[in-house]
Amino acid sequence: xxxxxxxxxxxxxxxxxxxxxxxxxxxxxxxxxxxxxxxxxxxxxxxxxxxxxxxxxxxxxxxxxxxxxxxxxxxxxxxxxxxxxxxxxxxxxxxxxxxxxxxxxxxxxxxxxxxxxxxxxxxxxxxxxxxxxxxxxxxxxxxxxxxxxxxxxxxxxxxxxxxxxxxxxxxxxxxxxxxxxxxxxxxxxxxxxxxxxxxxxxxxxxxxxxxxxxxxxxxxxxxxxxxxxxxxxxxxxxxxxxxxxxxxxxxxxxxxxxxxxxxxxxxxxxxxxxxxxxxxxxxxxxxxxxxxxxxxxxxxxxxxxxxxxxxxxxxxxxxxxxxxxxxxxxxxxxxxxxxxxxxxxxxxxxxxxxxxxxxxxxxxxxxxxxxxxxxxxxxxxxxxxxxxxxxxxxxxxxxxxxxxxxxxxxxxxxxxxxxxxxxxxxxxxxxxxxxxxxxxxxxxxxxxxxxxxxxxxxxxxxxxxxxxxxxxxxxxxxxxx
Amino acid sequence: xxxxxxxxxxxxxxxxxxxxxxxxxxxxxxxxxxxxxxxxxxxxxxxxxxxxxxxxxxxxxxxxxxxxxxxxxxxxxxxxxxxxxxxxxxxxxxxxxxxxxxxxxxxxxxxxxxxxxxxxxxxxxxxxxxxxxxxxxxxxxxxxxxxxxxxxxxxxxxxxxxxxxxxxxxxxxxxxxxxxxxxxxxxxxxxxxxxxxxxxxxxxxxxxxxxxxxxxxxxxxxxxxxxxxxxxxxxxxxxxxxxxxxxxxxxxxxxxxxxxxxxxxxxxxxxxxxxxxxxxxxxxxxxxxxxxxxxxxxxxxxxxxxxxxxxxxxxxxxxxxxxxxxxxxxxxxxxxxxxxxxxxxxxxxxxxxxxxxxxxxxxxxxxxxxxxxxxxxxxxxxxxxxxxxxxxxxxxxxxxxxxxxxxxxxxxxxxxxxxxxxxxxxxxxxxxxxxxxxxxxxxxxxxxxxxxxxxxxxxxxxxxxxxxxxxxxxxxxxxxx
Ligand SMILES: [Zn+2]
Ligand SMILES: [Zn+2]
Ligand SMILES: [Zn+2]
Ligand SMILES: [Zn+2]
Numbered sequence: 001x002x003x004x005x006x007x008x009x010x011x012x013x014x015x016x017x018x019x020x021x022x023x024x025x026x027x028x029x030x031x032x033x034x035x036x037x038x039x040x041x042x043x044x045x046x047x048x049x050x051x052x053x054x055x056x057x058x059x060x061x062x063x064x065x066x067x068x069x070x071x072x073x074x075x076x077x078x079x080x081x082x083x084x085x086x087x088x089x090x091x092x093x094x095x096x097x098x099x100x101x102x103x104x105x106x107x108x109x110x111x112x113x114x115x116x117x118x119x120x121x122x123x124x125x126x127x128x129x130x131x132x133x134x135x136x137x138x139x140x141x142x143x144x145x146x147x148x149x150x151x152x153x154x155x156x157x158x159x160x161x162x163x164x165x166x167x168x169x170x171x172x173x174x175x176x177x178x179x180x181x182x183x184x185x186x187x188x189x190x191x192x193x194x195x196x197x198x199x200x201x202x203x204x205x206x207x208x209x210x211x212x213x214x215x216x217x218x219x220x221x222x223x224x225x226x227x228x229x230x231x232x233x234x235x236x237x238x239x240x241x242x243x244x245x246x247x248x249x250x251x252x253x254x255x256x257x258x259x260x261x262x263x264x265x266x267x268x269x270x271x272x273x274x275x276x277x278x279x280x281x282x283x284x285x286x287x288x289x290x291x292x293x294x295x296x297x298x299x300x301x302x303x304x305x306x307x308x309x310x311x312x313x314x315x316x317x318x319x320x321x322x323x324x325x326x327x328x329x330x331x332x333x334x335x336x337x338x339x340x341x342x343x344x345x346x347x348x349x350x351x352x353x354x355x356x357x358x359x360x361x362x363x364x365x366x367x368x369x370x371x372x373x374x375x376x377x378x379x380x381x382x383x384x385x386x387x388x389x390x391x392x393x394x395x396x397x398x399x400x401x402x403x404x405x406x407x408x409x410x411x412x413x414x415x416x417x418x419x420x421x422x423x424x425x426x427x428x429x430x431x432x433x434x435x436x437x438x439x440x441x442x443x444x445x446x447x448x449x450x451x452x453x454x455x456x457x458x459x460x461x462x463x464x465x466x467x468x469x470x471x472x473x474x475x476x477x478x479x480x481x
Numbered sequence: 482x483x484x485x486x487x488x489x490x491x492x493x494x495x496x497x498x499x500x501x502x503x504x505x506x507x508x509x510x511x512x513x514x515x516x517x518x519x520x521x522x523x524x525x526x527x528x529x530x531x532x533x534x535x536x537x538x539x540x541x542x543x544x545x546x547x548x549x550x551x552x553x554x555x556x557x558x559x560x561x562x563x564x565x566x567x568x569x570x571x572x573x574x575x576x577x578x579x580x581x582x583x584x585x586x587x588x589x590x591x592x593x594x595x596x597x598x599x600x601x602x603x604x605x606x607x608x609x610x611x612x613x614x615x616x617x618x619x620x621x622x623x624x625x626x627x628x629x630x631x632x633x634x635x636x637x638x639x640x641x642x643x644x645x646x647x648x649x650x651x652x653x654x655x656x657x658x659x660x661x662x663x664x665x666x667x668x669x670x671x672x673x674x675x676x677x678x679x680x681x682x683x684x685x686x687x688x689x690x691x692x693x694x695x696x697x698x699x700x701x702x703x704x705x706x707x708x709x710x711x712x713x714x715x716x717x718x719x720x721x722x723x724x725x726x727x728x729x730x731x732x733x734x735x736x737x738x739x740x741x742x743x744x745x746x747x748x749x750x751x752x753x754x755x756x757x758x759x760x761x762x763x764x765x766x767x768x769x770x771x772x773x774x775x776x777x778x779x780x781x782x783x784x785x786x787x788x789x790x791x792x793x794x795x796x797x798x799x800x801x802x803x804x805x806x807x808x809x810x811x812x813x814x815x816x817x818x819x820x821x822x823x824x825x826x827x828x829x830x831x832x833x834x835x836x837x838x839x840x841x842x843x844x845x846x847x848x849x850x851x852x853x854x855x856x857x858x859x860x861x862x863x864x865x866x867x868x869x870x871x872x873x874x875x876x877x878x879x880x881x882x883x884x885x886x887x888x889x890x891x892x893x894x895x896x897x898x899x900x901x902x903x904x905x906x907x908x909x910x911x912x913x914x915x916x917x918x919x920x921x922x923x924x925x926x927x928x929x930x931x932x933x934x935x936x937x938x939x940x941x942x943x944x945x946x947x948x949x950x951x952x953x954x955x956x957x958x959x960x961x962x
Contacts, residue, residue, distance in 0.1 A: 053729040056590045109537045112921060200681055201782070201921040241924040248534040301682070440593060440682040443722040
């Protein structure tokens with residue numbers, strides 16, 4: 001009886017609210033074609049080879065990032081996109097200098113180091129000091145005021161690979177705010193164990209934040225960036241094997257000393273920008289389904305995985321839709337390639353300001369590499385749920401788990417367009433993402449063409465079903481904290 | 482009938498020649514104990530942690546290599562070895578300088594580069610020139626005289642991983658003599674695709690030879706090393722991903738230009754040395770079973786895999802034998818840790834000269850990393866074959882293939898003690914060896930303790946059975962060409 005009641009409820013539930021607004025059979029048939037064309041297409045892979053070979057790294061605010069915008073605008077035109085445009089904005093320009101680190105006691109050992117983005121600088125001759133190790137971020141927070149006076153802090157941690165990337169959230173504070181906290185307690189330099197998950201001897205850069213030190217700290221003088229709450233000190237990341245070596249040296253009990261040379265510099269304002277291109281909607285062109293990635297990258301690799309992959313996934317998916325539906329889907333598909341994401345989401349901020357009044361229906365950003373998508377989650381209004389389920393049904397044969405998680409959708413560049421715009425997240429497998437993330441190893445050879453094509457297929461399907469629809473995906477529930 | 486005859490022949494064959502000289506049951510029983518103790522022991526792993534943490538890299542001729550000798554002598558004494566001594570000799574001292582490479586046309590791209598050992602130097606400001614790509618060593622050899630005047634040569638190749646390491650032999654000429662050949666045809670600089678087999682963005686160093694250019698070439702002036710037949714030019718290795726990028730740039734057809742800065746220098750004579758320790762034989766102490774590895778390393782990593790592993794395998798195996806047989810085996814076990822192998826086998830040469838008159842019975846050198854041993858081959862007199870078979874039977878449970886290959890035994894430091902001394906080779910699995918070889922990635926974390934312990938077990942078993950024996954292993958057949 002109880003089971004029977006549940007069964008009846010399930011049978012009856014779907015038609016009551018889902019059936020009227022699910023995609024029609026023609027839209028699903030087209031989505032299925034797009035899926036199969038996507039997995040068979042090498043458009044994304046060829047675009048990524050071109051971007052990494054002909055442009056290479058694209059550090060925010062540099063001439064290299066500008067060449068990336070030119071590349072993107074030309075490729076968008078060649079792919080047949082319309083309204084192709086570049087929207088420029090100013091960003092702080094920070095460039096890398098000399099970077100070396102060595103243990104000077106108890107035994108000389110050279111270390112592989114790289115400056116964190118927005119690191120302060122040592123003198124050209126470097127600094128040499130005793131090192132204090134913190135086994136965890138909490139230990140650093142608990143250190144007494146002044147306890148690091150004249151010292152270099154080594155911020156250790158225990159990040160391991162996770163498929164969903166959650167260990168980056170769990171340990172990321174070590175990089176995001178660890179250096180500013182160490183500075184607030186008197187440190188003259190900081191090295192962190194890289195936020196990396198394999199044993200490659202490369203250091204992982206990434207921006208560190210001088211504005212949000214926890215607990216709040218006063219400015220202590222020295223060089224300052226606009227709006228900074230604490231003056232930047234030299235802050236670098238050691239490779240994971242060098243983090244191991246530091247642990248082994250500290251395990252011997254005696255003092256450990258380090259010489260650190262990091263000479264990056266702020267160079268005033270640079271120019272960044274977003275690149276935008278569209279497949280105009282055939283009957284509701286003012287309604288926008290936004291897909292994108294970020295065009296800037298760190299300077300150590302060629303920005304293949306972070307986030308060349310996201311750039312080409314969005315471009316190739318839109319191209320497939322245009323080829324399949326020359327009159328366009330009902331709504332406009334807008335591809336946005338954001339600038340200056342890495343140094344603080346500035347492209348997303350600029351886009352949000354400029355396009356605040358437009359009708360964004362649904363948005364997706366790809367910024368987690370090029371490994372296969374393994375699940376789709378959403379943050380959409382109830383009216384959008386049946387379409388999300390239809391997307392999941394079409395994509396299940398690609399090994400993409402359907403989920404009912406409607407509390408997770410979005411991307412780092414998407415928040416500024418408004419918390420109530422519908423969002424999907426197509427989750428790439430992140431098991432190996434933090435092997436490569438922000439390192440010299442972020443190069444084209446790391447990308448598997450079949451996995452990249454699966455991404456293109458998934459973006460084409462989801463984008464099509466959202467764009468060739470008249471259902472509302474917003475207002476979405478608030479993002480999950 | 483035919484099958485039965487074969488069967489009888491097999492049954493009868495073994496006793497006819499093998500039984501009289503095979504190890505006795507007691508020796509085999511001890512060998513079996515040593516095997517089981519070896520796989521359960523962490524002595525080798527702890528020694529390797531100590532060497533890489535407390536000494537680190539050990540470039541031939543430097544103060545760091547000298548600290549390595551002190552470390553080894555102290556550890557040998559602590560392990561209870563006797564006749565512990567250091568035998569010093571002079572070597573050319575070559576040290577690394579600044580090393581950067583960048584493509585300047587058709588598009589700016591920074592490359593990961595490292596100088597090959599004994600590379601010449603560019604001016605501090607570097608050189609900038611058009612690059613000529615050679616898809617193979619043969620193509621380089623075929624290039625006309627003078628065809629590289631004023632150019633930088635890029636020596637490409639197609640090395641892939643092999644379990645037996647044979648691809649290093651097949652493509653190694655690119656590094657060993659490629660630069661001297663390019664110089665002889667007028668090149669002002671050379672970059673090779675690293676002799677590497679994975680996609681890590683690290684460059685693989687290793688010595689290059691200016692004395693054996695093929696075809697023979699005249700000295701063209703400039704800086705010279707003693708005995709050089711051609712003056713060194715700047716010679717570096719690009720990481721494998723950068724080799725891929727170069728290929729992609731050349732595939733576009735236009736000219737490729739490069740700026741190269743390599744400022745290594747020869748610094749006259751340095752001191753190297755071999756470290757020797759023994760487990761004296763109880764009844765035939767003048768008969769020597771030699772086991773060893775090389776103590777020097779390249780300077781980019783900490784020399785964990787090449788050849789800290791060989792060093793600690795030999796030390797730990799001898800220690801196990803001493804603990805198991807406090808009076809020693811019949812013959813002396815001599816552990817030799819060679820210096821200056823990487824820059825031309827100078828430790829082996831010095832050892833061969835000093836110890837020419839001694840009775841070396843059998844020799845083994847471990848210099849192929851720390852992955853599991855998968856086969857044993859030999860180069861011994863017929864009288865030694867039954868003992869080799871006994872070794873193989875004891876070790877088969879560790880996944881070590883018995884083979885009948887008696888044409889392969891030896892090691893790069895062993896040739897100088899005489900071509901007729903019996904030799905074994907315990908073959909480590911080399912599938913991943915050239916991922917790490919001569920790179921910054923050659924660090925302790927890359928070594929698996931269980932695989933290292935399997936090596937220790939195999940060396941203990943083979944060393945014991947050879948040392949607690951009175952059979953002759955020489956004169957051995959000539960080494961296979
Ligand atoms: Zn990113
Ligand atoms: Zn990033
Ligand atoms: Zn070696
Ligand atoms: Zn070597």
